[in-house]
Amino acid sequence: MLRIEPAKLKNLLGRSLIYQGVPCQIIEILGENPPTLVLRDLRDHKVMQANQYGDAGGWAAQNFSVALLNARGDQINPDLPELDALDLLA
Numbered sequence: 001m002l003r004i005e006p007a008k009l010k011n012l013l014g015r016s017l018i019y020q021g022v023p024c025q026i027i028e029i030l031g032e033n034p035p036t037l038v039l040r041d042l043r044d045h046k047v048m049q050a051n052q053y054g055d056a057g058g059w060a061a062q063n064f065s066v067a068l069l070n071a072r073g074d075q076i077n078p079d080l081p082e083l084d085a086l087d088l089l090a
Contacts, residue, residue: 001073
């Protein structure tokens with residue numbers, strides 16, 4: 001598994017990128033081994049957000065949770081090609 005430098009990961013917060021054709025912003029980093037990025041859809045596209053019971057809550061921007069690494073943990077997730085060019089390794 002690739003070793004990602006935690007300090008370099010923090011520099012990703014606020015960065016914009018394209019995820020599956022959707023312009024997004026990195027708003028949070030979850031976990032460390034392997035890390036997961038939380039992305040917020042930057043389009044003016046709202047989705048119905050469910051509460052903890054599955055009932056409709058309110059309208060909110062869509063968020064995506066995306067693993068930073070691929071399933072084998074040996075490369076950056078191919079759905080995040082913009083991050084390939086960055087030096088995130090320890």
